[in-house]
Amino acid sequence: MDEERADRATAFVPGHVTGFFSPCAADDPARAGSRGAGVTLSDGVRVTVRADDGPESRLTLDGDPLSMPPVETVLDALDADGVRVVAESDLPLGTGFGVSGAMALGTALAANHALGRGRSENDLVALAHRAEVVAGTGLGDVVAQARGGVPIRLDPGEPSHGRLDGVPATRRIEYVTFGDLSTVDVLAGDTDPLVDAGDRALSRLVDCPTLPELLAASRWFARETGLPTDRVRGVVDDVVDAGGEASMAMLGETVFALGTGLSDAGVDAAACRTCEAGAHLVAPDRP
């Protein structure tokens, strides 16, 4: 099979947990987004796009039909009407893992390849970033997921405007989810306290770009902003009391921890790793 000519293509996009962030509004969605930092995850989303005969595009996530405005915006921008988008996720939607960003970015990469649209990676990341920002479902996941590793978002926006660095680390990551929080609702509230706390947490991490410092700055941000629920606060405290490093995923009722932090605190947690690679096409001969 010629990998360059396919009427279907699959992309993998890592999950992304934000530990702290500072929302940056702008009239131009290409320049809007957030500063902040987090970890990308080897657990993520696989998106397959297939040219189809239907009049309208159809999207499923883990077998269930659904409608996602950022995905539809990406398909429109790539003139990809009437395709089938099949997404399979290791991670739950709406709980702080960047699943909606992953769906938008994975759709962009896979549709570009399946339909031979000839866009560059920066173009595709920009499309997905703008679609997420306009929908209000995320501010920094897409650029972080495109990069992989442990991304530090120094300046907001799509690749031609934003600026990224990274914490040089690879580590086992554990996580546990109790439920969802609405990103749209939090961002619709007063964001000034988030901006202030997020910028201060970022200064800390830039001075000392290590994983333990990322988690410590994230805990400080969570306390300052009061975003954690009682249940999240309790689990984070348990991990720290057991000598581990954990914090809340922004934004979900989710706790993530380094190494065996959650297990050591007696919490039944899922485990994966930081993801070495950013979002990428998956070769058809390598399932």
Add this chain to the structure above:
Amino acid sequence: MDEERADRATAFVPGHVTGFFSPCAADDPARAGSRGAGVTLSDGVRVTVRADDGPESRLTLDGDPLSMPPVETVLDALDADGVRVVAESDLPLGTGFGVSGAMALGTALAANHALGRGRSENDLVALAHRAEVVAGTGLGDVVAQARGGVPIRLDPGEPSHGRLDGVPATRRIEYVTFGDLSTVDVLAGDTDPLVDAGDRALSRLVDCPTLPELLAASRWFARETGLPTDRVRGVVDDVVDAGGEASMAMLGETVFALGTGLSDAGVDAAACRTCEAGAHLVAPDRP
């Protein structure tokens, strides 16, 4: 074992084959480098740095002691005297695979971790990039190897100055090597024709960022600059005659091809893939 506290660390850096390039001189090595494009390879270099008792650092490549100025510059910058650097490479040195860049970048990542120096990824990439440029052993490999995938170098220099994009593709890559060419010698000659041809090849690829176009632009660049030896030219012609896509690795007496291009032309070639991930630390629990 706590992955955050180790007196040894290992990094993997993908190989990188440049298809075309346009050298960009600058007094400041942070801003010098090259525009161009190529492919990163899942074959690469593994570098382990270990704190040691000796008075001087010791470096081996595939078991043989050697001296490499860029590696020594990186160790000096990280105040890493008296360490042991053990490198193992899937690829030969000096033949256009970016092995010297990989050694410098892998040393930076591994030494930073082993000695707890607390530098960010951009800082470490910048160190390795400047060390390569000053030594004259490479101009664009390090930033490409830090990124992974199929990097397009739009603007030269370390991460705070350079600008990268990518061809969104994943593909089997074949390669064959007949010998080395001296990067130092080529760059010491008249580079004006390289700049002109490299910039024109880059325009082509930016207009159509696909792998077949990358290979076609690379062949055009190779013809314009006259860099291929007769043997390289002959093998590239054989692959194209057999319906494949191939070009010369800049700079080595090496041919690389998409898919099964070299095998299909009857050439006994090594095979790997484009590398999804940029340079990264390797977890101690994952060999």
